[in-house]
Amino acid sequence: MTKLRFVIFLLPFSIFLFYVSIVHTQNSVNLKAIDTPNDKGESITLTVEGLSEDSTIGEYEIWRSTENDENFQLVAKVSSKQTNFVDTDVNDGIKYLYLLKYKKGNEVLVSPVVGPVISRGQWFHTQRTNVLGGALVLFSFILGFVWYAKKGKNLYIRPIAGLQAIDDAIGRATEMGKPILYSSGLGKMDRVATMASMNILSSVAEKTAEYNTPLIFPNYDPVVMTTAQEVVKEACSRAGHPDAYHPDNIFFVTQSQFGYAAAVDGIMTRQLPATNLFLGTFEAEALILAETGNSIGALQIAGTDSTIQLSFFIVACDYTLIGEELFVASGYLTQDKQVLGSIKGQDWLKAIIVLLILIGGILGILGFNYFITFFNVG
Amino acid sequence: MNFTLLNMQRTIPIIVCFIFGFFMLVQFFVPHRASVSAYQTVLDWMQIIFVFTLLVGVFSYIKINSKKITQTQSGWGYNLIGLAGLVVMVVLGFWKGIGEKTPFLWMFNTMQAPMQSTMFSLLAFFVASAAYRGFRARSWEAGLLLLVAVIVMLGRVPLGSFISHWIPDSANWILRTPSMAAKRGLYIGIGLGTISTSLRIILGIERTYLGKK
Numbered sequence: 078m079t080k081l082r083f084v085i086f087l088l089p090f091s092i093f094l095f096y097v098s099i100v101h102t103q104n105s106v107n108l109k110a111i112d113t114p115n116d117k118g119e120s121i122t123l124t125v126e127g128l129s130e131d132s133t134i135g136e137y138e139i140w141r142s143t144e145n146d147e148n149f150q151l152v153a154k155v156s157s158k159q160t161n162f163v164d165t166d167v168n169d170g171i172k173y174l175y176l177l178k179y180k181k182g183n184e185v186l187v188s189p190v191v192g193p194v195i196s197r198g199q200w201f202h203t204q205r206t207n208v209l210g211g212a213l214v215l216f217s218f219i220l221g222f223v224w225y226a227k228k229g230k231n232l233y234i235r236p237i238a239g240l241q242a243i244d245d246a247i248g249r250a251t252e253m254g255k256p257i258l259y260s261s262g263l264g265k266m267d268r269v270a271t272m273a274s275m276n277i278l279s280s281v282a283e284k285t286a287e288y289n290t291p292l293i294f295p296n297y298d299p300v301v302m303t304t305a306q307e308v309v310k311e312a313c314s315r316a317g318h319p320d321a322y323h324p325d326n327i328f329f330v331t332q333s334q335f336g337y338a339a340a341v342d343g344i345m346t347r348q349l350p351a352t353n354l355f356l357g358t359f360e361a362e363a364l365i366l367a368e369t370g371n372s373i374g375a376l377q378i379a380g381t382d383s384t385i386q387l388s389f390f391i392v393a394c395d396y397t398l399i400g401e402e403l404f405v406a407s408g409y410l411t412q413d414k415q416v417l418g419s420i421k422g423q424d425w426l427k428a429i430i431v432l433l434i435l436i437g438g439i440l441g442i443l444g445f446n447y448f449i450t451f452f453n454v455g
Numbered sequence: 456m457n458f459t460l461l462n463m464q465r466t467i468p469i470i471v472c473f474i475f476g477f478f479m480l481v482q483f484f485v486p487h488r489a490s491v492s493a494y495q496t497v498l499d500w501m502q503i504i505f506v507f508t509l510l511v512g513v514f515s516y517i518k519i520n521s522k523k524i525t526q527t528q529s530g531w532g533y534n535l536i537g538l539a540g541l542v543v544m545v546v547l548g549f550w551k552g553i554g555e556k557t558p559f560l561w562m563f564n565t566m567q568a569p570m571q572s573t574m575f576s577l578l579a580f581f582v583a584s585a586a587y588r589g590f591r592a593r594s595w596e597a598g599l600l601l602l603v604a605v606i607v608m609l610g611r612v613p614l615g616s617f618i619s620h621w622i623p624d625s626a627n628w629i630l631r632t633p634s635m636a637a638k639r640g641l642y643i644g645i646g647l648g649t650i651s652t653s654l655r656i657i658l659g660i661e662r663t664y665l666g667k668k
Contacts, residue, residue: 102621116486117486119488119492198486202484202486216461236507275663298508300511303511329516335575347529365574399644404645404648420658422651426647
């Protein structure tokens, strides 16, 4: 009888404790499952809140089932410190349910079921909206100025010493009766710097054809070699001297970086070109080439998109095209209205970027970081 | 007939360039599997095409070197060595393979690799000669450059810290602040130039790479 009284006395208290433990489990662990944003598909991201703070919980288990299947399968065991888990073992278009199991003391606790969640690949990367906006502004400016130039408006481009010197460099080689050495470095045709180099090569080849000055172009890449041969051939025809084109002067050397440097150095020391033009993508071989050219007394003009190699070229060469000067060379040399228009658009964009940097700097100092985070790219 | 062929020679590359250029631009904004898969396929094809273009390079190498040897042009001995190297490596590779303990690998490790290292080592001497020329204090700008270079170089070696902690601190400030600002200016210019040139090529405004103006 005493025992029964004791049980009756404890019953409400036990019910209360049971209720509290369930509420605690349901409220303290918050499991969220979403289709992973901005991905190719086949991925669901789970976020777990409320477990990492509890040091008594070592790990938790993630269980998954499909909507029509009651049997949950174990997906992974995850450390409780990890609050995110990406399930990549899912198929697109299927509804998935998730729950968590974890041990607290000797008790196994189960979270409420979340879902259904469906994995899908996205057709637009929302975290790149700012890039798209920027690209549209950029394209509008460039195309706007191209259209403006096509109407016949005159556009002023500031004199670029390195490009002005190309004529003198060709003239020097002609007077000395020596060849001109041209190198586009290690870049392949997928590099925009190599494309820009081909554009400059066209103007150079046209002038060398007029003066009948040999143009030597050792190549690192066979595709660049073929392109260069075509560019020089057309330039010679345009100059009215198709006979000035010598395909043997544009040749493949090697795909080894320092093998290429050795070969070009050898050509320089044997053939003693009066002018060296290093325009394209260069790496560690830049200084080896430029210093060898300097030692033979060649007039050297260089330009590259590699900022590290620029400093070496500045020291070792007579003229260096810095930054975007390499990319504007084509328009500058040919005075093509459309190309000049795009360069003008690019200049205006640069002014806008400078303005944005100034605004960002001032707002950052004042503590308004939204403007800066707006430019983050996902 | 010729007129049509000429037009096709000009138009088809521009169309191909536009389609692939535009696709590469669009795929950056599309994370979907279809886009990723197509992008990967294009990259795979680039690799396949690259392997075939190497044959063009090898053919050019053999042609130019053979011509110089047969005509005994000046320096033809170098051409002979170069051509012999190509033939020997190809023969050894096909004959004994390119794995461990093969003559091909032995040739690579004991001849080609040391020669490449030798060329790379020359850079140390060239840096010294270029630095000597660059740091000659002929004007106040060159003098300033020399001063900054001395601080940065001393700040990068233990001797700088030994003299004063101001030297490595100043070197770090120079690299982090004025040098980084200048670099970023260059990056912005190069980035805009790259985009502008790419757009001109995609839209067919720039056609010099096709040999046409």
